[in-house]
Ligand SMILES: O=C[C@H](O)[C@H](O)COP(=O)(O)O
């Protein structure tokens with residue numbers, strides 16, 4: 001038998017399991033060359049950092065912390081600019097300040113960033129004016145332009161994805177450890193936003209309270225070095241198994257495999273088949289991992305996933321991300337929680353209020369209503385409070401920019417308003433102000449714990 005730890009760990013078993021939602025590469029040699037190059041590149045994260053995150057997620061599952069995971073639906077290579085990355089980081093930091101202060105809980109900050117490049121699609125093709133081309137599957141697979149050349153699945157994009165992820169993560173690390181994330185700048189993060197918006201006024205008031213508390217503690221002689229930097233982790237859907245496999249390494253400390261493309265990886269709703277390739281692959285790496293649970297999830301499905309992905313019930317290992325839809329969460333989730341919590345007591349439960357609430361606007365945009373998003377979050381908290389389990393976090397598609405992709409919110413974006421700045425290439429994201437509004441409302445729900 002081979003002594004190769006990757007073989008022993010079965011890291012290639014997924015190849016025999018007909019993975020869903022994969023690109024179709026016409027040139028297999030080019031794919032092999034690209035993945036060999038990826039496999040020789042340095043890791044994007046260290047296994048020890050993934051372990052630190054795991055311990056923090058374990059705290060969240062016990063109700064001692066709260067997970068905030070957010071970022072683009074699909075990161076775009078051309079948008080990996082300093083401004084856009086800073087805006088997203090700042091949005092997560094501001095939301096986190098609101099949640100920490102309002103909920104009196106540490107917030108674990110995880111970006112859907114530095115690798116969220118691949119998208120599962122409902123259809124393999126997109127048709128415009130009788131021309132059918134492969135669907136856009138994210139910048140790591142093909143281009144968004146509607147031409148044959150752009151939509152071709154190109155393995156070179158795997159390498160570009162790695163380098164853009166590395167540059168993004170580098171800047172995130174600089175922002176979050178170099179002083180930008182210092183809690184004493186809580187006011188600065190709000191600078192430049194519309195003065196006449198209720199959510200920004202509300203944020204200013206909260207920032208003033210935080211300032212006062214900091215000044216008080218300062219006067220008491222507290223040491224504020226710890227406020228200078230924050231821990232900020234990366235995550236993405238582990239969809240492209242050629243990419244994830246090439247970035248999976250054996251940890252020299254423990255001899256265990258870790259997927260070093262991000263700290264946290266999740267399995268999407270479309271690829272969570274218990275016998276499928278994605279579940280098999282992520283069951284074999286030691287990162288903290290998540291799995292999305294949509295409205296069709298049965299207790300048996302979730303129990304089987306827990307048994308396979310987290311057979312030892314390891315604290316912080318498994319996160320269930322529910323995305324039921326505002327209309328059904330109160331019917332579905334309490335029952336699921338009752339049936340699963342005894343068998344998987346250490347699983348962390350997180351709410352994704354976006355993916356069950358997608359609609360098409362009258363003007364033809366793929367959108368969501370802010371009220372539905374909020375309604376699902378409220379249903380999530382109510383379900384946990386009813387059953388006595390822990391509502392442990394939030395997973396949202398958001399941007400730091402002033403886009404108009406989600407209907408409603410304090411700015412009351414309406415059907416016509418969507419056209420003003422609809423920039424997402426796949427799913428609609430909360431803009432900066434809607435994200436803050438969500439955080440304020442979630443802080444209120446956290447207070448009821
Ligand atoms: O982000 C989630 C999915 O990739 C997305 O909702 C699929 O969108 P589609 O139904 O337009 O393919």
Ligand SMILES: C=C(OP(=O)(O)O)C(=O)O
Nearest residue numbers: 120268269270292323355
């Ligand atoms: C595709 C996604 O979600 P889901 O798998 O829940 O549909 C996503 O989070 O990008």
